[in-house]
Amino acid sequence: MRVRRVLSRRAAVRCVLSLRNDGNRDAARRLHQGLVMKPRTDIVIVHSPVGGGHKAAALATAEAARARGLSVDVLDLFELAPAFVGQSYLTAHLTGQRAVPNLYGSAYFAANHREGLGVFEPLRRGLDHVAFGALAARVTELAPRAVIATHHLPLVVLGRARRKGVLAAPVVGVVTDYTAHACWAERGVDAFAVACERAARELEEHGVPRARIARTGIPVKRAFETVADVRDPARGAPLRVLVTSGGHGVGPMRAIVRSFACLEDMELTVVCGNAPALVRRVQRDADRLGVRARVLGFERDMATRVAEAHVVVGKAGGLTVSEAMTAGRPMVIVGAVPGNEKINEEMVVRAGAGYAALPQHVGPVVAWMQRASAVARMGKRARALVLARAAERVVDLALERAGEAAWSSRAA
Secondary structure: OHHHHHHHHHHHHHHHHHHHHOOOHHHHHHHHHHHHHOOOEEEEEEEOOOOHHHHHHHHHHHHHHHHOOOOEEEEEHHHHOOHHHHHHHHHHHHHHHHHOHHHHHHHHHHOOOOOOOHHHHHHHHHHHHHHHHHHHHHHHHHOEEEEEEOOOHHHHHHHHHHHOOOOOOOEEEEOOOOOOOHHHOOOOOOEEEEOOHHHHHHHHHOOOOHHHEEEOOOOOOHHHHOOOOOOOOOOOOOEEEEEEOOOOOOOOHHHHHHOOOOOOOEEEEEEOOOOHHHHHHHHHHHHHHOOOEEEEOOOOOHHHHHHHOOEEEEOOOHHHHHHHHHOOOOEEEOOOOOOHHHHHHHHHHHOOOEEEOOHHHHHHHHHHHHHOOOHHHHHHHHHHOOOOOHHHHHHHHHHHHHHHHHHHHHHO
């Protein structure tokens, strides 16, 4: 489709030249104005593959926009950067979370203010512009009505492009946790979509005017909203547990599965992400211990897997939490990394929509939920914790800012 769009545009340019040559200057002028003024796409959505959640939020927003008949281009930031840049960033991020989570958390909080990097901040910005500068050129080429970013990295480049007048379309940053780190508060961003009042307040503390902050919720696909309310399993019926790891196979999956040994009336679906070796190891563990488990790799239809489950077990990434809460499924959270994940975990636990547990304690915690018939009431609390139709709200915000930008341009 993209090739056809480019070819048709080139054909239109040739048509303009032909009309001019034939003396039809008025027709040529009208066609040229249409080429210049009409956006090639309605909305550009940018994400980065630092964890699967940022991409999931981007795809959910794209789904909501396309449902309205809007044209959408979804861009992966790292595909527009030198290969070594994306790989180095991703490796550093995942290594920090897995190997030294406490150090990762300390760095998170140390940098959680606009001067967090001190004298190194100009250097960081310069490197980001060099590494990701192609993004601004690509977005400008697409000439959208609005730009949405579901990760903070694109905002460095996009915010600068807005400040310099290079990018005409407004930029909306979608904060994908229940807290807002200072790295999100980039100058030049027209609006921020947040999940909760805490995140809005934190952005204000980082210098973002309140008028630029909207509480939309975190975008998830529509399928999670249509999941039926969870019920406690009937006496003698199995409790179905979904164990998730994220797209990169992160988390103590084997220890979690082993915690269900000797527990009756439990059925597990274990999603291991892009980690084939982990799938094999987890399945061997389950078979050896007599745990009833279906072990999967990367799963594209997480909404169906969540709908099948009574309880979701996983990390406290913003999208994992949002998808489970939107579907009305209580969580048992394992291995939350200090920083944004711990804050997400705290929100769920305080609301009575889930528990935090060590990997070896997950099975007993879920068994207690079953004995106490706590699943249904916790599921109701989960669903009440998040805003419905968050993806549509984000699209509304982007289009609203696009309308304001168009008005300002005409007034100027």
